[in-house]
Amino acid sequence: MSREQLAVQRARKSFQTGNTKPLEYRIHQLNSLLRFITERRRDIADAVKRDLGKSEHGTELFETLGLEGEIKLAIEKLAEWAAPRPVEKNLLTISDEVYVQPEPLGVVLIIGAWNYPWAVTLQPLVGAIAAGNAAVIKPSEVSSHSAKAMEDLLPQYLDKDLYPVVTGGVAETQELLKQRFDHIFYTGSSTVGKLVMEAAARHLTPVTLELGGKSPCYIDKNCDITVACRRVTWGKFVNCGQTCIAPDYVLCEPSIQSRVVEEIKKNIKEFYTDNPKTFEDYGRIVNQRHFKRVMSLMEGSTVAVGGDSDESQCYIAPTVLKDVTGESKVMKEEIFGPLLPIITVSGVDEAIQFINEREKPLVIYVFSHNKKLIKRVIAETSSGALLANDCLVHFTVSALPFGGVGNSGMGCYHGRHSFDQLSHLRSCLIKQLKMEGVNSMRYPPHTAKKLGWARFLLLKQVNVCRLRRMALLAMLAGLAAFVVQRFLR
Template structure:
């Protein structure tokens, strides 16, 4: 259910990589660049053949992706267990089922999505055919994330395939077993000329970004997102960025505290907290704080037992670098409960922090781990003011039985998504868009929104060449009567009623 995460500094890796190339192996950069360019050339040639434009071809590819997931579900489960000690339940629900639903939604609606979208006309186009034709943009580069490596690769890929594009997929190298499985399976199921999976042999991310693609999609951290956008700007390439942020969660006095605690704890600690849609911090009245902490602690014991380290339902950090970064955040504020770590297992216990300061490091970066700070506010206005200071996040959450409170927070804040009385569940709805705003991202995807994102909306006007009953009025020499007639033919009325008829 994640849509982005902070990746361990690819810029630093690239600097080290360049030094290694220049001093130890001057051939490697050329060879890896050539491999990537070769894949790009194959994709461009395949797109030029126009076979991806056909409905039957797109449908076959979508059905093949669905078949791959159905046939190899347990292999994906095993791969993520090795990468993150991910429980099978979480992998099947948030990865396999989510992607299968996305593929089925596209299969069921593809024909309708591909149909021309007819538009309203005015008097000058009364005899014409006016419509918008959705065309594929070309070769799409998709850079997937590591926190949910199957869905962050395959959900955008499904949208790009449905829209008729060729795809070059770059999964994260952090979840190595899952990436290796995608690299092995995808060419066995989809057209090997149109769809390619890059691995480390094809070069580092920044090296891959140097090439010219027709569209670039990236789900990850802001720093790398800026690098993707800079690379896209060199070639004026359109780009979608699904980035993270500080997702606030307001808990109102009127809500069912036990229910709120269960839904917040689930969202924050599922996948060991490595989820960019999870609540990043809680805002509640000072009178609620102690009771809410007790409820959250009870939820953790209910979910994972007295020692979550022993629970088969609790995962681990995806990498040593991710573990070290999140562990360092435990120095902020005071630990209300949790806080235990194990370097050997990359284990961090579900943790709630109090007395955190707004300028602490944990409030300056996305957590992406099982840590949840709690702040107190005295009024709803104080909570809204606090939220606005942190920029526009990927999601805003509000728990309240007062519909006016919910409406007030929704209307006074801005975010990629909004959810009341639950957390993260909006990501399960294929018909809802996913994406950020401002610092949390550019563009949206999921379902029809993915199809539109990876399509070019081509304006089409098919004119009648034999009738000049109106169009002759535009020709010189100009006279005032012609101008008045043209204004009458072209100008919309305030209620647009006759346009609706046409």
């Protein structure tokens, strides 16, 4: 029996004990995960520095702070999320208990990504623990130091049987995907996402696929271009461009292309100095294979800013490409690196058409003072999210579902959405063994009179909370009328 199969079997056996059902146990595990992040902050930062060249402050800002917020929110709201959820009734069920009861799915497989090896691996784990599941955690082997740290340190804080960490490469992941899970949560490329979904289909296992794609950024010529380019520069070059929601390319009118280039150039210098290679807050491409892939994407395009590289250090300077077309090599795949192509369009009409001719992106960015223009982009395009006048920050709002659509993924998470995504929302209806006279209308023989009553009782929705409020208002009105009448006497 393989190591992967043993891990899954232990997790399922532990789940079947029912230990994860009580909310107190889930909260205990969440507190242990929070303690892990706070106590091992230095170990996490060191691993990320060795994997991606990211600074300690950058790791805290983009990896651990968000995790802390997600855990604290889950602890605070867990009782509310896990409680039965009353629903509207019809007249036929007005006297019955009708509600949705969240329950654990079982054993969840979480396959993490290398670009944010802690945030995108452990945030789904927060939802899995909160929902009462066991979880097998598979960190990306590409961020090897983070994977090793997770394997060594996490079992010191969480239940080792319920939440095992399985490391390894393609072979180990394939072995895991042969096992039966109750849900698979994968973050990564669309290509691998298809393989994950194919493997899950053999067991009819539901999946959450957090993928990527080419997220466009439209800059309206009438907006504050200085501010827009400052925010685009930050969003694009964070983590050396290795962010699934980074602006992949800019769409703008020819009249402002030179201004956009100059503003981005100025911001690169401000953020990363004249020599980003020596600046501690500018990272590196994760390995030489990805370095060569990103460098090859520049072929056939004009470098307007940057373009410097050093293969020995996996360093690529923040780079802007101009005179790019939809047929350029850099437009054939998600860049996932520090290259920002600029494509000129005649206006918002052509920008919308350009976006709609391609796969649905994870996010669309639009910069404009014109709210009607923004609303039009929302109405006439489709994407996992739309963010106007900033980049990346929608990821920080736990109340917003984070996820893609179509080629950019399926399913969502963050906050309560993580809990719901990794729960079975069970429909419950509890009737009483009385009022058989009402029930008899559904039994044969069927008559026109019975059908008429059934139509009325079944199709008339009843908002019980509203009825209660109306009854309370009626009682208060009656009491007020009584007091006034007594006073007037």
